[in-house]
Amino acid sequence: MAAKTSVRSESQKVRRVIVVGGGLAGLMTVIKLCEAGVPVDLFSLVPVKRSHSVCAQGGINASVNTKGEGDSPQIHLEETVYGGDFLANQPPVKGMADAAPGIVFMLDRMGVPFNRTPEGLLDFRRFGGTLFHRTAFAGATTGQQLLYALDEQVRRWETQDVEDEKGIVVKGEKMVRKMEFWDFLSVVQDENGAARGIVAQDIKSMEIEAFPGDAVCLATGGCGIIFGRSTNSVICTGTAGSAVYQQGAVYANGEFIQVHPTAIPASDKLRLISESARGEGGRVWVPKNAGETRRGRDVPEKDREYFLEDKYPGYGNLVPRDIASRELFKKAFHEKKGVFNSKSGKNENEIYLDLTHIPKETLKKKLAGILEIYEKFVGEDPYSNPMRVFPAVHYSMGGLWVDFERAQNGSLVAGSPRNQSTNIEGLYACGESDYQYHGANRLGANSLLSCIYAGMVTGPSMASFRSNMAKSAFDLPKSVFEKARKREQEKYEAILKMDGKENPYAIHEELGNMMLRDVTIERHNDVLDKVISNIDELEIRARKSGVTDTAVQSNQGATFMRHLFNMIVLARVIAQGARNRDESRGAHFKPAFPDRNDADWQRTTLALHKEGGSANHAVNYVREFDYAQNGKGVHITDAVDISLVKPRPRKYETAGAASAVAGTDDKKTTSAQA
């Protein structure tokens, strides 16, 4: 056989890698791989241009400091780890904060229509957890605009031919091959457990196929749909992450689920009203009188309670989301001071988010995208009426565990194959599906950034893993792939044969209602115990579902059945993780344990799947583990790397507390005071 090269395997096949997911994280990974000369197969459940990233509204953070406030990547790093309540490993966060200005400039070069200052520079606005203007934005549809920019660049790579090491075009092979409307089912593992490709299903023809890949990346987004209704898109079920977790990947910090304070209550989706509304000056309030019958706009100033501004004079309406959500919940749910509805005769779970004091012209330029959503779905004009909102499940800080290699300067070693690698050799993860950048609570506008940054890291990391590997996946016997394919084919056929009485969509609704009620803003151990046993019951009932649709084409019922099983498995990881963690940190809040407990819980929750328990999906929480990569062993513990910013209590009452550069003294403030 010929020798393996950087482009061809011994058997002279083009050595492609696989990226699953074409949101911001996946697309950025693809672009970086292409730039490194690595051809990619890109799989996605939906056309990548319709990925959930399209929903992001408010913006992306980068401390470009155009307003001369003295912002810097160092302060961005500090505020991010403080906002995350010191649960994030700090070197990746540093890498991200340092790279942020460059990332926003790159997006600008790609043609993202960012809002501008009069001088033609990028404009920045404020977001939660900071006093700086750090968020670049394109109206209020920033995610859409960023996704389109990356999608366009990937489309360009789709037209480029693969070249061999001598620069000769390889006929019929393009740098990117897009496989849209494919559902990821599992990774193909060799006898050592390493990922050598994937098995996926074409959700139109329902055909199941196995694909070799010299490395695999999951950039499959969040899992909000486990909570039934959320701000997430309907495809955000976490199914892919759950599948590889069941194949042995470690899932980290699952219990950290972000609840966003301001979404529109509804029965299908809780549509977000971005934090940018508050960044542009929006104010949150309730009427002082719980029985207030006047319409929001008719309630005079003196009869309003601006409870966030009152309690947090420093950050006001822009306290981090976990704090804001708890305060809103307290007002409406515990104190029954939500907006009074004379029709129902009750105080609803609704709070006012008010923009009416801001000139319409400004709102149109900066927030039209979200105000349009409010207008279309609520049928009320937000320019002259305070909006009615309530907290909603929004983002998963937890996700697949991924590694990093720390550099001398405290950042990441560029191009290290360990960066963004899961504990399954050859399997990488990035974007909302990983756990790496946000600790116990994500700051607004840091996710678009972490997705793109993680993509920028994952591409080179996969490329170096691929050049160091001993044997290409394309030189493995066909049987390895056929076996994996057959396993999935059998599972699918078993689903088609299900003819029980239960309806999977109804079970999903039950799961969602329970998770939403019991595993979000406030968590109680006795309740969680019930949730965990209910999850087992739901799983057993789900197995008695009937899949009424046996059509050969586009069988959405069968696909959903599979996703439901995977959701239930992750729900258990989330609920059990919450049950175990007896402290309050960031988004995880237990009234019975109201304080952060660094002595016992300054650590990453690491979950491994194991068989056992009544539904045979027990969770094995570990404190350490080993994994192998290209012949080297790596030992991992649950210790958090806090080498750059020393943990200190988190207090947003004081302006500038989040960026007290010197560290321990939380009374000290910096120029961050606006």
Next chain:
Amino acid sequence: MATHTVRFKIKRQDGPTRADTQRWEEFDIPWHPQMNVLSALMEHRRNPVTVEGKTVPPVVWESVCLEEVCGACTMIVNGRVRQACTALVDQMPQPITLEPMTKFPLVRDLVVDRSRMFKDLQKVKAWVQLDGTHELGPGPRQSQENQETAYPLSRCMTCGCCLEACPQVNDRSDFIGPAAINQVRLFNLHPSGKMNGAERLEALMGEDGVAGCGKAQNCVEVCPKEIPLVDSIADVSRQTTKHMLFGWLLK
């Protein structure tokens, strides 16, 4: 609990080659507040029973964001092409009819295959020819005015409404349609996108290009994002004419 139900009349077909299965089915779906066509379909899925009391496979449709930014759920609702997510039930006469778009190959029920739209974006090179994603400093400065022109054009979701409504897009013509032409305008506005402007215009010089527009102006009527598509077509048409007349001089 629901006090009343809403009647839906849905056009169905099991697959692209299964014209034999084409049929209308009717469903009474329990009403809920702020109900939209997709939330109704979700409700239906939990209990897919026709008005005749027959349990059938749930209707198949496409959706992602549920807030009209992804473009996935485009279909014909009460005779009008639009996103189903923003089709609020209380604002529509009943029964509510749902049909798949007609200008794209059918996949199943309400799902069609819009891949041609993505291929068209390749054809017109709807991208900035980037040197690379490594750090090269800030992008070109742009006026607020330029941003305010570009941003609305850039909100196209590739949803297909404009193609569906355009009389020139049909079996007998290869007209590329308004969406891709609008992208050419967008990229030819951008300071660095401009540098490859000629290539984009050339892609639109054929019969299937900008000349294919019959000026019916249906596109602007149906565009959910109110993109000034007619202006875009006029603008690109002027650009191509200019390029045709003087392009060789400028080379």
